[in-house]
Amino acid sequence: MKRPILYVLFAVAILLSALVAKNYFDSPNKIASGPTIGGSFTLVDHNAKAVTDADFKGRNMLIFFGYTYCPDVCPTAMQTISDALDILGDRPDIVPVFVSVDTKRDTPEVLKSYLENFHPSIVGMTGTPEQVVAAAKAYGVYYAIVEGSSGDPDDYLMNHSSITYLMGPDGAFITHFSHGTPPDQMAEKLDRMAK
Amino acid sequence: MNKLNTFLAAMIAVYAFSPISANAGDIMVMEPWARASSKMAKSAAAFLVIHNNGKQADTLIAAESDMSKRTEVHESYMEKDIMMMRHVDTVVIPAGGMATLKPGGYHVMFMGLKKPLDMGTTFPLTLVFEKAGKVTVNVKVQKAGAMGAMGSKGSMDHSKMKHAH
Numbered sequence: 181m182k183r184p185i186l187y188v189l190f191a192v193a194i195l196l197s198a199l200v201a202k203n204y205f206d207s208p209n210k211i212a213s214g215p216t217i218g219g220s221f222t223l224v225d226h227n228a229k230a231v232t233d234a235d236f237k238g239r240n241m242l243i244f245f246g247y248t249y250c251p252d253v254c255p256t257a258m259q260t261i262s263d264a265l266d267i268l269g270d271r272p273d274i275v276p277v278f279v280s281v282d283t284k285r286d287t288p289e290v291l292k293s294y295l296e297n298f299h300p301s302i303v304g305m306t307g308t309p310e311q312v313v314a315a316a317k318a319y320g321v322y323y324a325i326v327e328g329s330s331g332d333p334d335d336y337l338m339n340h341s342s343i344t345y346l347m348g349p350d351g352a353f354i355t356h357f358s359h360g361t362p363p364d365q366m367a368e369k370l371d372r373m374a375k
Numbered sequence: 376m377n378k379l380n381t382f383l384a385a386m387i388a389v390y391a392f393s394p395i396s397a398n399a400g401d402i403m404v405m406e407p408w409a410r411a412s413s414k415m416a417k418s419a420a421a422f423l424v425i426h427n428n429g430k431q432a433d434t435l436i437a438a439e440s441d442m443s444k445r446t447e448v449h450e451s452y453m454e455k456d457i458m459m460m461r462h463v464d465t466v467v468i469p470a471g472g473m474a475t476l477k478p479g480g481y482h483v484m485f486m487g488l489k490k491p492l493d494m495g496t497t498f499p500l501t502l503v504f505e506k507a508g509k510v511t512v513n514v515k516v517q518k519a520g521a522m523g524a525m526g527s528k529g530s531m532d533h534s535k536m537k538h539a540h
């Protein structure tokens with residue numbers, strides 16, 4: 181009675197190692213030990229129009245997750261992207277995207293008003309809580325409301341990932357930029373790595 | 376010597392009359408600036424440098440303004456690429472030293488902004504220190520993505536560009 185169980189275990193072990201190996205060799209673009217960055221999303225842009233990842237196929241997407249109530253990190257990130265794009269000049273092949281993780285306060289209208297201060301090519305996105313959760317999950321982005329940060333239900337703070345991702349025309353991850361990357365370095369890397 | 380005297384006189388004039396600095400006792404607050412906010416924004420931030428010329432440390436304990444429902448001192452900090460923000464109760468300005476409120480670190484946060492901060496305008500902000508008491512400064516509003524008191528160098532002002540949407 182013991183033999184068949186051993187055979188089954190042996191078969192399972194072989195199958196698992198084959199799967200691990202396949203995943204390993206199939207993914208040269210993955211960040212070491214991290215899950216795949218990117219994937220499909222369905223959101224709403226700053227003109228209240230439904231958008232999906234398919235709308236960006238064929239162009240490089242520079243994507244950052246934040247929220248407009250953020251007075252420090254997010255304007256800095258948007259300014260860095262704006263300055264980098266100014267350095268590069270006319271680049272319709274690169275679309276910067278600001279995805280808001282603040283579904284309660286960041287309506288398309290608020291996003292549109294916010295983005296008027298930055299590079300005109302930046303696309304603002306938001307969505308239902310479910311849509312934004314799904315998009316953030318696809319990009320391995322963390323965010324959370326800071327509980328108890330204020331007594332006012334409309335004046336809460338949020339914590340969020342500060343990385344900007346560059347995705348290729350096929351939707352695959354190319355590279356990422358840490359917060360604080362100077363605009364000239366971002367421009368140089370974009371020019372070199374965008375496809 | 377004449378040149379030096381002129382220079383010193385000019386410096387004294389700058390310190391005495393400039394709206395860009397204010398002092399109370401040993402505390403001097405310099406280059407207060409804020410980022411312009413959009414028409415619909417409900418928050419904003421101001422940044423500045425506090426000098427303590429005294430022999431004792433002093434502590435920033437509060438910020439007050441009429442611009443927002445609440446005005447608080449906050450700190451942005453990074454933990455494994457996650458940007459966090461928290462309310463801080465105090466910022467210590469060491470004796471003979473300084474404290475800098477700048478993007479990526481400390482800022483004065485306006486929560487529940489009553490009206491937008493327009494670029495080029497100024498507004499009063501009062502800082503409350505444990506020893507020096509209240510110091511009121513005029514905060515100059517820079518562009519939305521400015522990185523310093525003079526605006527970030529070389530970058531364009533996108534608010535004046537036609538927004539192609």
Ligand SMILES: [Cu+2]
Pocket residue numbers: 251449450460482484
């Ligand atoms: Cu803050």
